[in-house]
Amino acid sequence: MVSLDQQTDLTRLFDLLSSVVDPEIPVLSLQDLGVLRDISVTDDVIEVTITPTYAGCPAMNTMQADIENKLAEAGYQQVTVRQSLSPAWTTDWMSENGREKLRRYGIAPPATSACGQQKSTIECPQCGSAEVKRISEFGSTACKALYQCKDCLEPFDYFKCI
Ligand SMILES: [Zn+2]
Incomplete structure (x- = not known):
């Protein structure tokens, strides 16, 4: 497990997640879509906030798994992916x-x-x-x-x- 340094890691985390794409439209990253809302680090736990394109979008589970896998590959084990429904994605x-x-x-x-x-x-x-x-x-x-x-x-x- 890596120990987290707030500043450097946030930049690196955003970079890592910029390669996570929409499973339905693989040319679009979660950042392009505006689905990736926030990344925060508290006590070595990374919290990634995503907002689904629409409630119950089946692609969200895949995206969530992709985010966790991508971070795990880079050595980040303690990851929570939170879905924020409000404000709604537009x-x-x-x-x-x-x-x-x-x-x-x-x-x-x-x-x-x-x-x-x-x-x-x-x-x-x-x-x-x-x-x-x-x-x-x-x-x-x-x-x-x-x-x-x-x-x-x-x-x-x-x-x-x-
Ligand atoms: Zn035409």
């Missing part, structure tokens, strides 16, 4: 970097702040066209909806705005 927490990664991955990123008007801001991740139509409320996972571009005709997932 797609606004997703970083700019994360949105760009999503687009390159072929998923339309959630519209920023203007969730009420998301229809006008969804763009095809392939060609950038805003001429899109919704095919299904649910895409490959419950977090996404299936859309199709009217210009290039490519179907794509849209990460739903919450």
